[in-house]
Amino acid sequence: MPLYDYACVCGERFEVLMPSWRSANPYCPTCGEVTTRRPAAPALKGMTSPPPPMSAAPHSWEGVDRGNRELLTRWRHALDRRQEFESVHPEHAERRDAVAAHEGIFENSPLTYREIATRAETHRDTREAVTEAGRSRLATHDQE
Incomplete structure (x- = not known):
């Protein structure tokens, strides 16, 4: 059986x-929506591999070893290569959301304005939405 890559409008990607190839597209494991098939990852020969995705970049000051110049330079070059790669292969571009908070409990899973808006739809209150997001991160952190 062949392995296919799928993507959902919520940003989830999976294989x-x-x-x-005639089989119906599967539902997203995160939100349950129907997904779309993506082109397979490029097969690169030799010792080359695609640059790391933007989501792999450090999200905080501690993530870059408190401003280590060599690490910052390495990441800057890697992210520049990734942008170049995505301009040639737009099907591999990641959706990027504006980040509202990325430190403390949000270090490993940044809080985006999109998440705040989604949570605020249920609560009708932005402060309550941010508080709920913080509680969910704490619950996840406590389980680990």
Whole structure:
């Protein structure tokens, strides 16, 4: 069975073994929406590999070893290569959301304005939405 890459409008990306290319697209494991098939990752020969995705970049001051110049320079070059790669292969571009908070409990999973807006729809209050996001991060952190 071939392995296919899928993406959802919520940003989730995953691979699935499908019996045939004619098989219906699977539902997103995160939100349950129907997904779209993406082109397979490029097969690069030799010792080359695609640059790391933007989401792999450090999200905080501690993540760059408190401003280590060599580490910052290395990441800057890697992210420049990634932008170049995505301009040539737009199907591999990641959705990037504006980040509202990225330190403390949000270090490993930044709080985005999109998440705040989504949570605020249920609460009708932005402060309550941010508080709920913080509680969910703490709950996740406590489980680890």
